[in-house]
Amino acid sequence: MKLNKTLTIALIILLIILVSIVSFVGVYTQDNYKMKSLIEEYEFTSDLDGYVKIVLAVDDSTNTVYYDKDGNKVDQKAEDGTEEQVPVNPEENLTKENYIKTRKIIEERLASVENKLANIEIMRYAVTETDINDYIIRQDEEDGKIEIYLPDNEYASISMYLATTPGKFTVEDSNGKVFLDNADLQRVVPQYGISSSGSLAQKLAFVFKDDAKEKISELNDAILDIPVDVTTDSAENSTEENSDENEYKIMIKCDGVELGTVEDYITSKTIEIDESFNSGLNYAMLLPGEALPVIYESPTADRYINSDITDEIIVEIGLAVAIIIVIALVGLIIKYKKNGLLASIAFIGYVALLLLVIRYTHIDISIPGAFGILVNFIINYILSIHLLNLLKSENNENGVKRAFNNGMLSMLLILVPVLLIGITLTLATWLTVYSFGAIVFWGILLMIVYQWVVTRTLLVCGAKKE
Amino acid sequence: MKKKIIYAVLAIIILVGIIIISAIGLNVDLIYKKNVELDISIGKVVNLEDIRQIVEEVFPGEKAIIQTIEYFNDKVAITLPDRPNKDMADQIETLNTKINEKYGIDHNVDEIEIYHNPKVKLSSVLQPFFTPMLIATGIILLMIAVSIAVARVFSAKYKNLSIWKTILTYGVSLIGIEAIYLSLLAITRIPINRLTIPVGLVIYVATIVVLGFKYMKIIKELPTKAKI
Numbered sequence: 001m002k003l004n005k006t007l008t009i010a011l012i013i014l015l016i017i018l019v020s021i022v023s024f025v026g027v028y029t030q031d032n033y034k035m036k037s038l039i040e041e042y043e044f045t046s047d048l049d050g051y052v053k054i055v056l057a058v059d060d061s062t063n064t065v066y067y068d069k070d071g072n073k074v075d076q077k078a079e080d081g082t083e084e085q086v087p088v089n090p091e092e093n094l095t096k097e098n099y100i101k102t103r104k105i106i107e108e109r110l111a112s113v114e115n116k117l118a119n120i121e122i123m124r125y126a127v128t129e130t131d132i133n134d135y136i137i138r139q140d141e142e143d144g145k146i147e148i149y150l151p152d153n154e155y156a157s158i159s160m161y162l163a164t165t166p167g168k169f170t171v172e173d174s175n176g177k178v179f180l181d182n183a184d185l186q187r188v189v190p191q192y193g194i195s196s197s198g199s200l201a202q203k204l205a206f207v208f209k210d211d212a213k214e215k216i217s218e219l220n221d222a223i224l225d226i227p228v229d230v231t232t233d234s235a236e237n238s239t240e241e242n243s244d245e246n247e248y249k250i251m252i253k254c255d256g257v258e259l260g261t262v263e264d265y266i267t268s269k270t271i272e273i274d275e276s277f278n279s280g281l282n283y284a285m286l287l288p289g290e291a292l293p294v295i296y297e298s299p300t301a302d303r304y305i306n307s308d309i310t311d312e313i314i315v316e317i318g319l320a321v322a323i324i325i326v327i328a329l330v331g332l333i334i335k336y337k338k339n340g341l342l343a344s345i346a347f348i349g350y351v352a353l354l355l356l357v358i359r360y361t362h363i364d365i366s367i368p369g370a371f372g373i374l375v376n377f378i379i380n381y382i383l384s385i386h387l388l389n390l391l392k393s394e395n396n397e398n399g400v401k402r403a404f405n406n407g408m409l410s411m412l413l414i415l416v417p418v419l420l421i422g423i424t425l426t427l428a429t430w431l432t433v434y435s436f437g438a439i440v441f442w443g444i445l446l447m448i449v450y451q452w453v454v455t456r457t458l459l460v461c462g463a464k465k466e
Numbered sequence: 467m468k469k470k471i472i473y474a475v476l477a478i479i480i481l482v483g484i485i486i487i488s489a490i491g492l493n494v495d496l497i498y499k500k501n502v503e504l505d506i507s508i509g510k511v512v513n514l515e516d517i518r519q520i521v522e523e524v525f526p527g528e529k530a531i532i533q534t535i536e537y538f539n540d541k542v543a544i545t546l547p548d549r550p551n552k553d554m555a556d557q558i559e560t561l562n563t564k565i566n567e568k569y570g571i572d573h574n575v576d577e578i579e580i581y582h583n584p585k586v587k588l589s590s591v592l593q594p595f596f597t598p599m600l601i602a603t604g605i606i607l608l609m610i611a612v613s614i615a616v617a618r619v620f621s622a623k624y625k626n627l628s629i630w631k632t633i634l635t636y637g638v639s640l641i642g643i644e645a646i647y648l649s650l651l652a653i654t655r656i657p658i659n660r661l662t663i664p665v666g667l668v669i670y671v672a673t674i675v676v677l678g679f680k681y682m683k684i685i686k687e688l689p690t691k692a693k694i
Contacts, residue, residue, distance in 0.1 A: 047660060050533075055581070107590070136591070140584035147583055303505075305543055306534045310514065371664035375671050382675065410685075414678030417606045418671055424602035430594035436667060437598075 005461040009342070012458055016349035023352035040359040045134050045366035045431050046151040048314070050306040054160055056296040058099075058144040059088045088295050098293040099144035103137060105290050106146070109162040110135060113155075113285045114429065120189055120284055134366075134431035135159070144294055151431075152304050158285060160299055166255050168291035171206075171219060171262065171271070173250045179219040184212035185288035186269075190280030193272055204259070204275035204283060206252065216266055222250060223265055254283060309367075321374070325351070328381060336388045342462050343384045346455040350380055353450065357442050369435030376443030379418065383411055383451065391459060400463040404456050408448075419444040476646055483649020491588075492652055495659035496529050498586040500548040504558065505579040507541045510569050517542050520568065524561045551580055588658060595663055599670065603640050606674075607633050623688045636677055643673045 028035040062085040068078040077083060111133060138147040148163060150156045171180040186209045193203035208216060226248060250262040252273060260273030275283075329344035336343065354376060363369065390403040422444060425437020514532055521530045521544055528546055535541040544561075546554075562575040611633055617624040647669055651658065 136586055138584040138586050140582075145584060304536050306539075308531050308533045367660050368664040368667060371668055375668055379671075379675065410682050411678075413681055414675050416609065417674045417678070420605050420609060421599075421602045421671070421674075424605060425598050428594065428598040432663075433594050433598055436664070440671075 008461045009458060012454060013345055016345055016352070016454075019356070020348055020352040023356045039356070040362070042359055043362060043364045045364045045369070045435060046149065046307070047367050047432065048307050048309055048365060048370075050152060050304060051136075051149040052152045052156045052302065052304050054148045054150065054156075054163070054299045054302050056146040056148070056163055056299060058094065059295045059297045061297070062087050093293055094144065096141050099139065099141055101290075102144070102292050102294040102296075103139045103146060105292055106148075106163045107137060109167075109286070109289055110159055111429065112289070113158065113162065116187070116285055117281075119187070120191075120281070133429045134364075144296075146296065149305075160302070161282065162286060164296050164298055165286055166292045166295050167286045167289060168255050169287055170253050171250065172253060173222060174248055177222075179222065179250070180208060180212060180215050182288060182291055184208050184215060188280075188284045188287045190275065190277045190284055195274065201274060202277050202280065203272045204280040206271045206273075206287075208269045208271075210269065212269065216269060219250065219262070220265055223262060226250065226263060254287070259283075321377075325377065332384065332388070336392070338462055339388050339391055339459060342458040343388055343455060346450075346458055347380060347384060349454060350447065350450050351377065354443055354446055357446060358439060361438070361442060363438045363442070364431060364435055365439070366432040366435040368432050369439050372436040372439035372443065375418075375440060376447065379414070379444070380447050380451075383415075383447065384455070386411060387451075387455070387459075395464055397460055397463045397465055400460050401456075404459060408451060415444055415448060476642070479653070480642070480645045480649050483645070483652045486652040487648070492648075493655040493657045494585070494588065495657035496531060496545060496547060497659060498588065498591065500585045501545050501583050502548045502554070503581040503583055504544045504546070504561070505535060505541065505581065506544065506562075506565060507573070507577060508565065508569050509540055509571060509573075511539050512542050514542075516568055517544070517565075520561065520564045524557050524564065545583075548582060591658075592663070595667075599667075603637070606640075607637055610636055623690050624685075626688045627685065632681070639673055639677055640670060643669055 022039060027038040029038055030036070065084045065086050066074050066077050067082045067084070068074050069080040071082075074081065114133065134151050136149040138149075139145065146163070148159060150159050167182070169182045169185060170178045172178045186207045189205045189207065191203055191205055192200055193205075195201035252259045252262065252271065259275065262271055325347075329347060332340040332344050332347075334340070354373070358365065358373070365373075387404060387407040390407040391400055394400050394403045418440060422437050422439075422441030425433050426441055428434050428437065512534055514534065517532050518530075521532060525546060531543075531545040533543045533545075535543050558578060558580075559575050562573065562578060566572055611629050614624060614627055614629045614632060617627075644666060647666055650656075651662065
């Protein structure tokens with residue numbers, strides 16, 4: 001029996017050494033004359049990794065508006081017509097309140113894009129995490145200048161798009177009467193639908209809110225006014241030849257660009273148009289939501305800035321933590337002798353395992369997340385001391401088991417609330433909050449399981465048989 | 467008596483903190499306040515320590531954040547407290563000269579890009595943590611209440627443990643400790659930086675650990691029969 005216990009302890013220690021080597025040193029294989037790690041790498045948020053900085057200035061340019069000789073607006077310069085330089089942003093829009101409102105709308109867009117993408121059926125399996133909720137926005141409220149600091153990933157370009165696109169949505173007729181706008185939209189969804197030829201086609205669905213019913217009814221009345229072309233389409237009767245620029249039509253527009261027309265009576269609260277998923281997704285991310293009251297130019301500066309917390313600093317901090325852990329474990333061994341040694345070996349295994357779990361669960365480590373790692377180490381150390389104190393008066397197997405079980409149960413008073421904190425924070429969308437929550441969650445969960453399975457076994461095997 | 471004095475002092479700290487925050491707000495670190503960023507293209511791999519030494523010589527006693535730009539580490543961003551360009555023209559000239567000497571280059575001072583970065587709204591930094599932590603606190607209090615209620619079914623001794631008093635102790639401790647932390651930051655004018663929130667989270671967890679041990683002791687000392 002003593003041999004079995006010794007073998008068990010030796011086996012566990014061997015496993016801990018193996019896990020520690022894998023975690024602290026890594027496993028490498030040769031790949032095209034260089035060494036490639038087989039272990040997942042750590043991932044960091046922008047506060048530790050670096051960020052893309054986008055600088056947006058208020059658009060102070062002008063657009064040229066052409067009028068014909070009768071004073072009607074036209075698309076191009078007309079003979080005997082006039083032109084006018086119209087600012088992109090009218091003077092009355094350039095107020096501090098509008099600058100602040102614009103920033104808030106941009107923040108809402110960035111905050112909601114992950115949810116919007118996750119709720120679109122075609123994206124459901126493509127969206128795992130966007131890393132978009134890891135940004136800082138600075139704004140000069142006097143001149144409206146905005147700077148956005150984002151993680152360097154594919155969503156940086158999405159963020160630029162969301163920050164610079166006004167997003168003014170309307171369903172309006174050719175006379176300029178607006179039936180529906182941003183406030184009436186519930187969501188925009190790219191989805192498959194049936195084309196006029198009966199085949200499967202890519203569509204863009206605009207779903208309106210319930211309280212837009214009256215406006216949709218008004219729109220339906222207007223649809224009835226649309227002239228119906230009874231001649232059949234043929235090669236000779238091309239739509240271009242038949243189209244009359246003054247023909248009444250109802251259009252779906254975004255920022256003045258016509259996306260499609262509404263010709264059919266609306267029977268539900270959805271209008272569908274033909275649109276490819278690529279462009280449809282852009283509108284799905286942009287809408288619904290308010291239009292930007294102030295329009296910004298395309299980014300004036302767009303560069304990647306590395307974190308001031310360099311790899312060298314992270315290594316130095318890691319070494320400092322390792323030294324503190326070693327000193328703390330030496331203290332455990334001195335005070336608790338054999339049990340202290342077994343608990344210290346178990347502690348090292350826990351640290352190694354936790355770091356592997358963080359890598360394989362792809363948790364992005366932020367500065368709060370790094371503190372979460374320390375919190376886990378400290379709580380595990382406190383747990384070890386608590387258990388060792390209870391075990392002091394026990395030196396046989398059954399006594400150790402009893403004391404260990406009681407110790408773990410009493411520690412649930414601490415572990416469960418901290419686990420709840422971890423679970424709650426993992427539900428947050430903000431990446432740095434999530435990082436802390438996820439690390440604490442996995443740390444505590446692993447701690448509870450690891451202590452019951454590994455530490456308990458080591459301590460029981462290290463005790464004398466009754 | 468001793469406890470009452472301690473509580474009184476803590477209450478005063480919170481009150482003074484509230485007054486200071488209402489009157490002048492919190493002190494904010496360079497990373498969050500209005501600052502000026504000098505982007506310097508060097509063309510050679512940069513040693514941040516060298517740049518730091520040069521910055522300390524040119525801008526003595528000033529806090530600076532030094533970062534490399536882009537992927538080749540041949541460009542640096544030096545962030546300093548904000549001031550008009552004309553007030554730092556001489557210092558920028560000196561900075562350019564020293565960097566040219568250090569790296570054996572001959573760049574013109576006009577090649578240094580100057581950006582005046584606006585401040586970050588502190589609420590946008592603090593708010594993402596505030597709501598989830600408030601929810602977490604509520605869930606913990608609920609868990610405590612349910613745990614005591616369930617424990618009473620299995621053991622009469624828990625009837626001696628007041629649910630409301632326990633919830634109150636946890637609630638006041640968790641919220642109070644964070645209020646004291648924030649107040650101390652306001653009173654001592656320690657700048658709010660990237661470590662402020664993580665330290666706050668650690669303090670919160672530490673409070674749970676301390677309360678956990680406190681209640682372990684209380685439960686151990688509970689009489690086995692319920693008081694009538």
